[in-house]
Amino acid sequence: MLRDNDVHSFEFGMPGEMRERLTDLVIQGRKRATAGLLAAYAAEDEELERVGERLLVLDNDGRSVATVEITQVDVCAFSQVPWSFVAAEGEGDESVDEWREGHRAEWAAEGVTVDGDTQVVCLHFVLV
Numbered sequence: 001m002l003r004d005n006d007v008h009s010f011e012f013g014m015p016g017e018m019r020e021r022l023t024d025l026v027i028q029g030r031k032r033a034t035a036g037l038l039a040a041y042a043a044e045d046e047e048l049e050r051v052g053e054r055l056l057v058l059d060n061d062g063r064s065v066a067t068v069e070i071t072q073v074d075v076c077a078f079s080q081v082p083w084s085f086v087a088a089e090g091e092g093d094e095s096v097d098e099w100r101e102g103h104r105a106e107w108a109a110e111g112v113t114v115d116g117d118t119q120v121v122c123l124h125f126v127l128v
Helices: 017-027 038-043 083-089 096-109
Strands: 002-004 007-010 033-037 054-058 064-077 119-127
Touching (some): 017 054, 017 064, 033 083, 038 119, 083 096
Antiparallel strands (some): 033 119, 054 064, 064 119
């Protein structure tokens, strides 16, 4: 997330195909949640989003393509992320185990090892 003069913005996933796919899902209204690692917030000295906060969604070129409003913020262990959250992410996972496998691989590609106790920030939002 980028915060500049109270303009808050958000980029989904890694740049390239992943960001394009996830941003498209947000614009279509299919993606209504996203997950991040609590440790990443600390490492970047970022505060957690708050309910009611609005974020500009940026595309691969850094252009604002949508606005979302945060409706719920939860922090839980990776092993405790519920199906309701996985379904709200709207990325096509058919089970929580599939979601965990995919996210574990995604974070590993970024050099981060995730286990069942790793704290995850689960953000719910609506497209506005």
